[in-house]
Amino acid sequence: MMPGEQPVSGAPDYPAQYPVSGGGYAQQGYPQGYPPPGYPQQPGYPPRPYAYPVVRPTNTMAIMSIVFAFVFFPLGIIFGNIAKKQIAQTGEEGETLAKVGVIVGWVHLGFYVVIFGFMICWFLFIASMFAGAAASIPVVTPS
DSSP: OOTTOOOTTSOOOOOOSSOSSOTTSOOOSOOTTOOOOOOOOOTTOOOOOOOOOOOOOBOHHHHHHHHHHHHOHHHHHHHHHHHHHHHHHHOOBOHHHHHHHHHHHHHHHHHHHHHHHHHHHHHHHHHHHHHHHHHTSOOOOOO
16 A cells, blocks of 8 residues: 555554554553553442342241151141241241241141041941950850
8 A cells, every 4th residue: 555545445544553562662551460450430429339139037937847847747837837927027038938837737737637537447447346246256154
């Protein structure tokens, strides 16, 4: 390209702003290990602090409710109801744990009531069989 001619693309040909291979200039930059500074803070705006999400604590009674629902179901039911009241007052986490503890406790209670009912029916059935068999035995009285 001749001096004064425009390139084919229409953009002017500018010389390089920084020497590529040093070119006798001292290397400017930042000491090794330090990052370049960011953009300066805009005036009138305070720096933003990092905001961490607020995590509400989980209600301890709710945790105990779900544990005791599997270990000793009456306590699971009781602790779950207490936890639901506490959560309504304090706004803690764990409402689902308390509900599950109460539900699992009641399911266990229902299961044991049904099993106990079957055991009583079975016992009465067996007892009636022996009572019926004992009634059909002739009684011999000595004379």
